Amino acid sequence: MALGVGLTVMRQGLVLGTTALRRRMLVTLEINNKDRAYEWFLAWMSRQTALQAQNSRALAPWTRSHQLSVETTVEQRKNGSSSALFKLVAGPGTHYIQYKRAWMQVKRERETKSMQLMSGIPWETVTLTTLSRDRNLFPELLTEARDLAMRGQEGKLVIHTAWGIEWRPFGQPRLKRPIGSVVLAPGVAENIENDIKSFLDRRQWYADRGIPYRRGYLLHGPPGSGKTSFIQALAGALSYDICVLNLSERGLADDKLFHLLSNAPERSFVLIEDIDAAFNKRVQTTEDGYQSSVTFSGFLNALDGVASGEERVIFMTTNHVEKLDPALIRPGRVDLIEKIDDATPEQARILFDRFYGGRDILPSAIDKELSRRLGGIVEEELASGRRVSMAALQGLFIRNEAQDAVAQCRDLFVTRRTP
Known part of the structure; x- marks a missing residue:
């Protein structure tokens, strides 16, 4: 019995000693x-x-x-x-x-x-x-x-998506797209870029006047005009990331939406694409008829309600601005509305020169003549009510040489209703 008690004491002492030694x-x-x-x-x-x-x-x-x-x-x-x-x-x-x-x-x-x-x-x-x-x-x-x-993310653009109530990186970081690579109508890109730079530089100005430090942008226009491409290029130029928010996602409710918008990663844009499809006449449905639990009033409160977050930049895009509810695009929720339209003659010439004028410092005389001819074709078609998107022109330039591209460009024009 004495031997058993002694062994038990020794074992417990060894355990206690080992624990104390481990902690120390x-x-x-x-x-x-x-x-x-x-x-x-x-x-x-x-x-x-x-x-x-x-x-x-x-x-x-x-x-x-x-x-x-x-x-x-x-x-x-x-x-x-x-x-x-x-x-x-x-x-x-x-x-x-x-x-x-x-x-x-x-x-x-x-x-x-x-x-x-x-x-x-x-x-x-x-x-x-x-x-x-x-x-x-x-x-x-x-x-x-x-x-x-x-x-691994240096010099690259990180795309975040909502995962429950968290933002998580989606895929691998992408190379930043030069902002000059997106050709918009004269003054459009400069207007948006100057506005957001002014906003980012006036944090203290907003605080001194008690104004919520947030900004909303709406880019509208036909498909393929460069709305999303410009937002990506702008984020890269400002060293910002992009948080893509899908309002029609299953399981997304008002409370989760509040949390996501209030906890977006620092130095990031929140991008909501095709906002007209998410809220058409204050009803949010998907293509298969599923109705999400995010309400229209909940979305408006998340944008600028009492509990909405600050230090936030939201970009919304739409192909049909006329379908949006006036309550959504009023000042305070959307601070700048800009139209990104189909190709103009000047845009078409600039894009053509960037594709085919890179052999030397300046485009050749032949390329200049083809560029002027392309601009004339776009001007003629616009006068007759036919339009072409910048995405369609870019696809044409990728597939063809300069002369073939100019010869085939008329096939891309379509009659598009304008709101």
Whole structure:
């Protein structure tokens, strides 16, 4: 009996001693998947493991991740095509890494019994454990992971989409489009760009006068005129991201809409396309007849109600401005309305010169003559009531040489009703 009691005391003492020693000699850092650093660290760890495997063929087995997870990103394009990208990261389990000659234990845990309320994603945590003397490496590691993630987005445009009540990057960051590559009618691009730059520079002016610091823009015009392309180019020129909001998305309600608009990522435009289809005569339905739970009054309150957020820039686009409810486009909700129309003779010539005048510093005499001829054709067709979109001209220039493009351009003109 005495021997049993002694062994029990020794075992408990050993457990307590080990726990005390662990607390004194080890330090842990927990990162949950609600924190942005969670994805940064997983991507950083995946890259570090790959680099170690390349630099050392005799890599010890315990430094490799034998439990992996795949993260798939699918990008669906408007033309129906899609692309998928795969990224392998450390899966749930225990892993070991070496960072600046310090060993760390990485434990990724997933809670399968409970899910996040809005998104339905399981709760996950990553716990890093190392010696207490190396605790100063945690901030360095996270900084390196953040810089690695930001480096992939440097000089690029990030598109965000709504995922439950959160904004998440959609697909890979895209190269910024030069704002001069979108050819609009004279003065249109300059007017919008000057207005938004003036707004962004007057934050304190709004605060001093008690005016909500938010701005709304409506770009309207026929399809293919360059509305969305210009917004993307403008965001790239100002180093802003774009948050695409689909009001007809299933499950989107007024409360979620309030939360999304009030918590848009910093330095981002909120883009709502085809607003006339979302709210036509104050009824929001999709093509299959499904009626969303976002109400018209809820959307208006989210734009400029008492509980609406500030420090926000919203762009809305429509092909039919005459269908919009006057309550939606009144001042305060939409501060600047600009029409992006079909091609004018000057726009057609500018686009032609950019496609076919790049062999030398200046276009050749033949290209200049073809450019003037194209402008004359556009002017004649406009006088007869026929119009052509800039997207149609661009597609023609991509497929053909200069002379063939001018010869075939009349086939693109259509009779379009103007509101």
